[in-house]
Amino acid sequence: MSILSLVTETAPHRLSQMEALDTARALIAGNFSDFERLSAVYANAGVAFRQLAMPVDWYRSPRSFPERTAAYLDVALDMFVAAAQKAIAQADLRPQQVDMIVTVSSTGIATPSLEARAMARLPFRNDVHRVPIFGLGCAGGATGLGLASRLARATPGSTVLLVTVELCSLALRTDNADKADIISTALFGDGAAACILRAGEDGFVQITGSAEKTWSDTLDIMGWRAEPTGLGVVLNRAIPAFARREMRQAMTEMLAPQGLGIDDVDQFICHPGGAKVVDALEGALSLNQGALVNERTILRDHGNMSAPTLFFVLDRYRQAGLPPLSVLNALGPGFTASSLTLRCAA
Template sequence: MDADPTILSIATSVPPHRLLQGDVEMMAPELFDQRRSNIERLMPVFQNAGISQRFSCVPLDWYREPHGWQERNQLYIDHAVDLLERAASEALMKAGRQAKDIAAIVVASTTGIATPSLDALILNRLNLPSHVQRLPIFGLGCGGGVVGLGHAATLARLQTEGDVLFLAVELCGLTFRQGDMSNSNIIAAALFGDGAAAMVLGRPGSRGPRLGPAGLHTWPDSLDVMGWNVCDDGLGVIFSRDIPTIVRQELAAAIAGFLAHHKLERSDLDGFICHPGGMKVLDALEDCLDLPRGNLAAAREILREYGNMSAVTVLFVLQRMLAGGLSGRYLMSALGPGFTAAFQLIEA
């Protein structure tokens, strides 16, 4: 374990516009053509989503009008950098580190495109060293928080001097497209929120919760389960209704395979840190893990208070559980496009 990197700090940030679920529900019939969509049949999803509020980088009225890809992406860049700066500054302060102490930066995000990448855009904001190693990660969706943390931990494991800054930001709300009448877009309107998270990882020998092995399981022929369609007016969400079924029927075997690879069993775990994709997915997770309903309490709390922030959400869950006195060996997990399950072992 002394060879493992550690979590020195974690911090989060959200944009200023708080969207109450009731207000979003009231607006939904205006946004979806009742003749071309299933909005009337799907309206219960707003109450059944387990969400009381979410945060958005744009006010609720912004969603009433159509917006093009260029406008959306510029909003993504501007707000993503602001949120990352806030979260990263707080994480550095909590860790007792300065910008000069950072040897590498990893940034995970999939809700917009930036070239130069977000890690380059945040470089001067944080006054990071000009020689800092940079790794932008795109396309992992909800799995990006766990996969990105694994890559950041690998970099931290290799450091002889300096620590690693891991950042994740998602502005899921900007992907809502007024002209998209698909069921997936309606469900996304009931689920998605915006947020960012930052972690400072210490190299081996530092104190704090330890980051053990990470891994992935990608199901064959599953590219249509989750992802984005790139459209003229933005990113169109892809959600398969089969996700809860896949979780119930197949995730336990994937977890067992990952643990066996590292000579572990379920009985060696003290608990789970899970990405809350939605209420149905949380129920399916508890079923496949043989947990009592409501056992993934922190995940349900974060979903209720912040919605689904894609890659960022599981990092909010981790922060909540660490603040609650996390102790023992935990498996962190999230599901993302591919269709992929991402795993990270954490020992506190």
Template sequence: MNHTAALVSLATSVPPHQFHQKQILEAAWAVLGRYEQFETLSSLFSNTGIRNRYGVKPIEWYLEPRGWPERTEAFLQGGESLFIDVARKAIAGADLDASEIDTVVTVCSTGIATPTLEARVAGKMGFRSDVSRVPVFGLGCAGGVSGLSIAARLAQSRPGTNVLMVALELCTLAVRHDELTKANIVAASLFGDGAAAIVLRAGDGGATQVEATGEKLWPDTLDIMGWSVDPEGFGVIFQRTIPDFVRDNMGPAVAEIVARMKLPIGEIDRFICHPGGSKVITALERALSLGQGTLDHERDVIADYGNMSAPTVLFVLERARARGLPPRSLLTALGPGFTASCVALRHAA
């Protein structure tokens, strides 16, 4: 019997408030315009390749300073609603009932909740009382791929059980009024809210299977990306130029990971990448020796939704699946650590 974890269904969801990039630039002027370099840096908003983004609150909410209590209340309300919506879609897509879910993996780095989101929504969802809960915090933009890797290993360890993985991020709630920094302006130009959910099961085949997984953690890179924490909330850390790091390091890292998977890199038919932004996408194409414009789904997703952190790569996967996956794909994402995470997918037409 094949005990490889298979993707049974995949769903995505965004919160109700849509923002055009021009609206966000106007709001950023109101909040951050007093920063002396803002006018120069404001060109970032038109260079990201982003047209639209989504948020859990109306845009007026972000124009007022917010502390931890208000941010947390918004995270709980918005996060619970978005979790229920995307999880129900994925469960229905798998032709299951919520009571048939055996394990829930929740990936999130943009809010803190104890009990965690899957416990808070368990009653409304209809999860069984013996459902296994695996909340994962701190993976950031790598969370979609690393979360899929974790969920696949859990499914493989108990063939026949149904594993639900939800990657959910509410990045907009971290907007800061007090941090007049380039990093904060970069974050304001890029990030949006969204969620993706996957149901996996091992033991009964499936068209798309998780063939292998792997990661690489670079030493002495804690300053590349992450959160600082203070009384007001999370503060974004961007201390290095990520596109340059991607261009110089991602190619060898992927080659190393794929070699450990014992897969010939030449047999990867499609790279499905987390699109951090337009410059990161271009850097990925160079690092992976791809023709310019190859990462088309990545550009489309970033245009329509912005960078939603962890779930973004799964939005890309959704589009790739809709167009028809080739025999072998490699999902890749980079996140705090600094870490590269990869999942190889094998697809039978």
């Protein structure tokens, strides 16, 4: 399966990490006695800037679930349309030539889903197949791309548009905040990405394999908790240690059915869940310290945008020139590792 185009889209409002700390201190510190002790996470998260769906003042007022949903529907749709338009144009196509739309988003609820709403603004055919996916979290970039490639393979000649939009900032909780909320305000941002896939055509890279591994009894590591005001983050501080301990064996198992081993891979392209997660992945995969420089750059400039982040990283590797064999990988709720094998077009 070939990736014909890849674009990224940032949210409209930029926030520095210092501004994020000052805002979180003003909103959370009064209700959370350990805030100052934990505030070192802002300096250690590896994030300098991130982009937000709404102006920072919007987050200073308590928001109901309907208000958060309204913001999600408004901004996520704008970002969906912008990313889709650019991906279609980059592939030298028209919206009417798209046969299937895969939408990945876990940070808001939209029924009808985003691609259905986008049909009022983009001239997709009325018989286009829609595949909305919810619940993949940070693994959504890799898992969604793997699913889109399998759908393209199942219908040779069809054009598949994959769009992922995540507005993590809308989950900001100021009442009853806990450690996970502090970490999330230091780490997460908002973003979108889109790509076009098609079987049997040359793109800038080919997807030759995909795999997943879900560990049992790990539901409490990452996810959402339904609360009266919206979605509350579940984020276990043990994720870096888990990645360092488990990812080498998981990657070995995911590559083996493809006749590959870790040493065969020219470049691992990783979802940068956080600075400590990037360090853990370098250790687990026996990479040189600092090898995942593009991952750290994206984390620094945009924060962890959940599912779209992996596409931001892939785009940087594409601009620098992809090696013959790369493996995308990401971790997400489940707790699940997801990977894709990429071979560079000749």
